Amino acid sequence: MLTKWYKINISDSNEKLLLQLQKQYSIAFRKVYNNMDLIRDEGFVKEIRERHNISSKAYEYLVKECESFYDRNQATIKRREEEITKLRKRLGDEQDKKKRVKINRHIINLIHSLKSKVVFGGKELLRAVTKDTANKQKYSESRTLPLCFYGETSRNGNRFFNFKGLSDGFILFKYEGSDIRMNIELDIRKRDVLFLKQIEALALAKQCAITIKLTTKRIYITYDEALLSGNKFDEKSLYKSISHIKDKDERRILIHQAHVDFENQMLKTKNKNRYLSIDMNPDGIGYCVLEKVPESPEGDFTVLKKEYLDFSELNKQTSDKRKYELSIAIKYLFGQLTHFNCAYFISEELNLSPKDHGNKISNRKINNLWNRDFLNKLFTKYCNIKGIKRIEINPVYSSFIGNINYEEFDPIAASIEIGRRGMIKYTRGAKVIPELCMSNIINGLNRLPLSKKIYDDIHECKSWKELFKAFSTAKMSVRRKMNEFVFSEKYLQNYKSNTKTVTFL
Numbered sequence: 001m002l003t004k005w006y007k008i009n010i011s012d013s014n015e016k017l018l019l020q021l022q023k024q025y026s027i028a029f030r031k032v033y034n035n036m037d038l039i040r041d042e043g044f045v046k047e048i049r050e051r052h053n054i055s056s057k058a059y060e061y062l063v064k065e066c067e068s069f070y071d072r073n074q075a076t077i078k079r080r081e082e083e084i085t086k087l088r089k090r091l092g093d094e095q096d097k098k099k100r101v102k103i104n105r106h107i108i109n110l111i112h113s114l115k116s117k118v119v120f121g122g123k124e125l126l127r128a129v130t131k132d133t134a135n136k137q138k139y140s141e142s143r144t145l146p147l148c149f150y151g152e153t154s155r156n157g158n159r160f161f162n163f164k165g166l167s168d169g170f171i172l173f174k175y176e177g178s179d180i181r182m183n184i185e186l187d188i189r190k191r192d193v194l195f196l197k198q199i200e201a202l203a204l205a206k207q208c209a210i211t212i213k214l215t216t217k218r219i220y221i222t223y224d225e226a227l228l229s230g231n232k233f234d235e236k237s238l239y240k241s242i243s244h245i246k247d248k249d250e251r252r253i254l255i256h257q258a259h260v261d262f263e264n265q266m267l268k269t270k271n272k273n274r275y276l277s278i279d280m281n282p283d284g285i286g287y288c289v290l291e292k293v294p295e296s297p298e299g300d301f302t303v304l305k306k307e308y309l310d311f312s313e314l315n316k317q318t319s320d321k322r323k324y325e326l327s328i329a330i331k332y333l334f335g336q337l338t339h340f341n342c343a344y345f346i347s348e349e350l351n352l353s354p355k356d357h358g359n360k361i362s363n364r365k366i367n368n369l370w371n372r373d374f375l376n377k378l379f380t381k382y383c384n385i386k387g388i389k390r391i392e393i394n395p396v397y398s399s400f401i402g403n404i405n406y407e408e409f410d411p412i413a414a415s416i417e418i419g420r421r422g423m424i425k426y427t428r429g430a431k432v433i434p435e436l437c438m439s440n441i442i443n444g445l446n447r448l449p450l451s452k453k454i455y456d457d458i459h460e461c462k463s464w465k466e467l468f469k470a471f472s473t474a475k476m477s478v479r480r481k482m483n484e485f486v487f488s489e490k491y492l493q494n495y496k497s498n499t500k501t502v503t504f505l
Contacts, residue, residue, distance in 0.1 A: 001211075001222055001223065001224055001225070002222070002223060002225045002381060003220050003221065003222045003223075004192075004195070004220070004221050004223075005218050005219065005220045005221070006186040006187055006188060006192075006218065006219055006221075007186075007187040007217065007218055008184050008185060008186055008187065008217065008218060008219050009184075009185040009186075009187065010182065010183075010184055010185070010216070014182050014183075015216050017180065017182070018147075018182070018214070018215075018216050019144075019216050021053075021147060021175070021180075022144050022145065022146065022147055022215065022216070023144055024052040024053055024054070025052070025054070025062070025145060025147050025148075026120075026143055026144050026145045027052060028048050028051075028052040028054060028062060029062060029065065029066060029145055030120055031048060032048065032062060032063060032066045033066045033069065033070060033118070036066065036067075036070055039063050039066070039067075045059065053178065055175070055176045055177030055178070056177070057159065057176055057177075058149070058160075058175075058176065058177070060150075061148055061149060061150045062148070064150065065148050073118060077114060080110050080113060080114055081114070083110060084107055084110050084111065087103055087106055087107050087110070088107065090103055091103045091104060091107070120143050121139050121140075121142040121143035122139075122142055125138060125139045125142055126139065146213040146214055146215045146218075146220070147213065147214045147215075148211070148212075148213050149161070149211065149212045149213075149214070150209075150211050151208070151209030151210040151211040151212070151222070151223075152209055153206055153207065153208060153209045154206060155206075156203050156204055156206060157199075157202070157203030157204075157206075157208055157209060157210040158203070158209070158210050158211070158212055159176060160173065160174060160175065160176055160212070161173055161174070161210075161212055162174065163199065163200050163203040163204060163210070164200070164204060165200075166186075166196050166199060166200040166203075167193055167196045167197040167200050169185060169186045169187075169188045169196075170183065170184070170185055170186070171184045171186065171219070172184070173214065184219065186219065195228075198228055199221065199223060199228070202227070202228070207227070208223060208224065208227055208228070209224070210222065210223055211223075225381060225384045225385055226384035226385075229384065229385045229386075229387065230387075231266055231384055231385070231386075231387040232384075233259065233262050238255065238258050242254050242255070263389060266387045266389070267343045267387070267389065269341075270341050270342065270343035270387075270388075271291075271340075271341045271342065271343060272343045272344075273291055273292045273293075273294055273343075274289065274290070274291050274292075274304075274340055274341060274342040274343060274344070275289070275290045275291075275292065275301075275342055275343075275344045275345075275346055275419050275422060275423060276288070276289050276290075276333075276336065276337045276340070276342045276344070276345055276346070276419075277290060277345075277346035277347070277415050277416070277418045277419030277422055278333070278345075278346070278347050278348075278415055278418070279348070279395075279398070279399070279402075279411045279412075279414035279415040279418055280347070280348060280350065280370075280372070280375065281370075281411060282311070282315065282370040283310070283311055283312045283315065284308055284309050284310045284311045284312065284411060285308070285309045285311075285329070285333070285411070286306075286307075286308045286309075286409070286410070286411025286412045286413075286414060286415045287306075287307055287308075287309070287333060287336075287412075287415050288303055288304075288305065288306040288307075288412060288415045288416050288419060289303070289304040289305040289306075289336065289337075289340045289342065290302070290303060290304065290416070290419045290420075290423070291304055292423050301419070301420070301423065303416065304340060305336070305340070305503075306408065306412045306415075306416075306503075306504045307336075307412075307501055307502065307503050307504065308409065308411055308412060308482075308501070308502040308504070309329050309332075309333070309492070309499060309500075309501060309502075310489070310499065310500040310501075310502055311325075311326075311329075311498075311499060313498040313499075313500070314326075314498040314499050316498075317498055321498070322371065323371065323374060325492075325497065325498055325499050326371060326374065326375065326378070327378060328492060328493060328497075328499070329492060329499050330375065330378040330379070330382065331382075332492060332501075334382040334386060334388075337386070337388065338386065342388070343388065343389060344388065344389050344390075344391055344422065345379065345383055345388050345389070345390045345391070346390075346391045346392075346393065346418055346419050346421075346422030346423075347379060347390065347391075347392055347393075347418075348392065348393065348394075348395035348398070348418060349392045349393065349394055349395065350372055350376075350395070391422040391425055393418060393421040393422050393425060393432070394421075394432065395414075395418060396433075397433065397464050397465070397468060398414050398417045398418050398421070399413070399414040399417075399479070400464070400467075400468050400471075400478060401417050401433070401434065401464060402414040402415075402416055402417035402418075403478045403479055403480055404478055405417065405434070407480070408480065408485070408504070409480055409481070409482050409484070409485055409487075409504060410479040410480050410481070412504060413480065420434075433464055436461070436462070436463060436464055436467070454470070454471075454474050454476070457470045457474075458470060482502065485504055485505075486504070486505045487502050487503060487504045487505065488502075488503050488505070489501065489502045489503070
């Protein structure tokens with residue numbers, strides 16, 4: 001799902017009315033959040049609706065928003081509790097006095113954060129208000145939430161809005177359960193007209209649900225980008241067409257075939273033997289374009305292009321600057337995917353929770369600077385828009401195995417190994433982790449100064465896990481560095497860019 005926002009123009013009287021609705025909604029939101037056990041209680045529901053002028057459907061949407069906010073908060077609490085458990089274990093094993101004090105202080109801070117309640121409007125502003133009442137207005141504004149109205153396909157996109165005229169920059173807001181009718185003018189640009197025409201047509205044809213968030217200054221339009229680009233699998237129509245079939249095995253076959261047919265239709269103009277695979281790191285993204293040898297049971301392939309997107313300078317910039325240039329980099333990445341007409345995009349399954357990685361620099365890069373969620377959303381967005389199938393694989397030992405099996409710069413080698421796994425993921429009997437071939441391993445490690453002891457330890461290894469452990473114990477790295485290869489580099493956009501493309505020959 002993607003969201004676009006536009007500035008809006010409304011009359012002064014409508015602005016006051018809308019602000020009043022926002023304030024009532026915000027108070028109701030806080031009341032519901034603090035009484036989650038009563039959200040289905042008839043007396044509580046009636047009180048909230050009558051006191052804050054909320055319709056039955058608007059109350060449903062309010063509860064959904066509260067539940068989503070509550071779940072996110074509970075997930076944060078759970079992560080902190082897990083972090084406290086890990087820190088206590090480290091505290092018991094740590095011998096250094098200074099480190100013990102530091103760990104203990106971290107534990108105390110986390111425990112205090114668990115006891116504190118949710119502050120709507122932000123803790124910093126609340127502290128500022130207690131010191132200086134001049135911040136009271138700003139704090140009040142930060143507590144005022146946008147009105148949220150979930151989309152419904154059967155109600156022409158959204159029951160609270162009439163989208164007829166959206167492409168001309170106008171939308172009618174009709175607050176259900178009241179006499180409120182409000183004409184809203186959108187401040188649109190010429191390049192947005194086609195998009196708004198598509199949204200309007202889909203909504204009026206009852207083919208698209210459009211969620212709206214509304215404030216006195218802006219309107220936020222959330223839509224399904226896959227549906228807009230024609231790459232959405234229609235599950236509703238499928239299940240409706242097989243509703244008369246009761247046999248579970250027959251239904252399973254038909255559902256599987258429908259998915260296969262949809263994928264074939266989506267990828268019909270693309271080369272199904274071509275893959276673009278990536279290896280993500282805080283300092284950059286290594287990627288390669290691979291072409292699979294047709295009908296090869298071993299997943300043989302050739303490398304068509306290999307490149308590294310260098311973010312080392314970008315990580316020194318502000319958060320907004322980083323996000324902007326990351327979005328440009330991912331757009332460039334998918335431009336390469338389109339250029340080579342790849343059908344598949346292969347990435348890692350990265351579900352990393354914040355933790356201590358051993359030093360401040362690594363902690364800052366991995367826990368703070370590495371925008372994994374932002375990048376993941378961009379990957380999903382472009383795959384949906386361009387009709388690309390995304391394949392996610394387990395990245396375990398991918399960098400270690402890649403550096404041994406392929407004579408490439410570390411992120412490139414890892415991306416090749418990730419691509420190899422993605423190619424064979426759905427091949428029956430294929431092994432995600434390759435066979436441990438000792439002759440290839442020795443050839444791949446000739447560049448390293450191996451002592452006789454390490455050399456003997458390697459020969460004793462029976463699996464990649466044992467081999468990785470042997471190198472970790474010896475404190476040796478198999479990663480190949482950039483300066484070992486011939487490459488050319490340039491700024492991604494212009495000399496002001498903080499992202500570089502490093503192309504290997």
